[in-house]
Amino acid sequence: MIMEIAIEVKNLNISYKELKAYSIKKMLFSHGKSKAEPFHALKDVSFSISKGEIWGIIGKNGSGKSTLLNAIAGIFAPDSGTIDLHGNSVSLLSIGVGFQKNLTGRENIILGGLLLGFTQKYIEEKMQEIIDFSELGHFIDKPVRTYSSGMYSKLAFSITATLETDIILIDEVLSVGDEHFKKKSSARMKNLISNDDRTVLMVSHSLSTLKKLCDQIMWVDGGKIKMIGQPEIILDLYEKYMQ
């Protein structure tokens, strides 16, 4: 069987040079001393993921894991190289998904769904499911700024977990809310991930979770891919390396 490719990344480079915000005040008074230092977040990264596979990404803080996810989600532009998702829809699940704070939870569900590319009709059909899963009750019609941080992440999780996209990018999100919700969400997550059609790319520092869930592990170090391979092998090497 030929595996269909879902994510194809070729020679991806992303750097943060020349992008420092500057101000007119600084330009007038600092005589151009402040030169922005280029920082290469990703260097020449290439890989391809087949449809339905679950990949984990490991690496030290600042090694470029989140940048990679952001680039695949289309939020960052590559400086060079290409990312081809072959027409699959994609959503980024990370701590503190974005809401418009003055709007209600319900309105934010619709807006978030529309941005992910779903129709309003479909979102409204799924609305009750999202609200039930989030356990927010009557708070759903209150402005999001009144939410506690736990409620905030519960709602964020429920939206992405219910409105399922073809590709899900997960940035350290396996535990949200209280103990009860944590159990529920990680069960839901496993359910989502195990769907054969869904491609998942997850960043996590929990090696045991990765070992349980992933088909492949990518080890990123200093913006480059250090290794790609079977979870057992890579995770062992990584653990030794980190000690």
Add this chain to the structure above:
Amino acid sequence: MNKFIHDIKKYHNYTIYSAKSELKAEVANSYLNWVWWVLEPLCFMGVYTLIFGYFFKASEPYFTVYIFIGITVWDFFNKMVKSSVKLVKSNKPIVSKVYVPKYILIIEKMMVNGFKMSIGFAITAFLMLINRVPVSWNILWLIPILLCLILVTFGICSIVLHFGVYIEDLANVLNIVLRLMFYLTGVFYNLEKRAGEIGVYLNQYNPLAFLINAARDALIYCKMPNLLWVSLWLIIGMILSAVGIRLIQKNENSYVKVI
């Protein structure tokens, strides 16, 4: 340009829903809710009528309507430009989580402020009625005038949005520029009468002064606006918008790296 049209189509549901929710939230979060949309411009009109009608002895016929048209159009432009500078930053929670074409954010704001502007024109119509302003078919010129206003505003806002991301204190500079422009627009006085020859130039080269006066001509004085200048500003508006759209399309995916 194709991408722009494609984006507008793809995101129009989002844009409309978001604008509606924003207006609704504004109503829900204030004590007098929608009354403010009417009250605020009316109060400003009162202030300007008092100061310019009474102290400065302005003698424009139908002075309240005259002022109200000025305020309505100026407010739209002013609010748009001011919010565009920090539009990407104020939408950070969304922009950093999912891709959205950044000019969609401008269009959403235009709907919100456009709605408020239409309330302004509804009040204008009411004021015209009670002041018995003679009306002619010339009021239809308001349509191309508003189209021109929308294009010029969109163009300026998209350029401002782009530079606002990179230049931290652009907002401060813009506040000063807008204040200067406000006085050079003649929102509550006749530029030609007060500034003589310079006023004549301002009424052509300052788009806001030109458009506000054209709207007054059409609504109050039963006159046709200067069509040459209307078309000139239409073209300039289109060029500005094209430049802004290109700027945004080329750079928008780098914005998140800065904020």
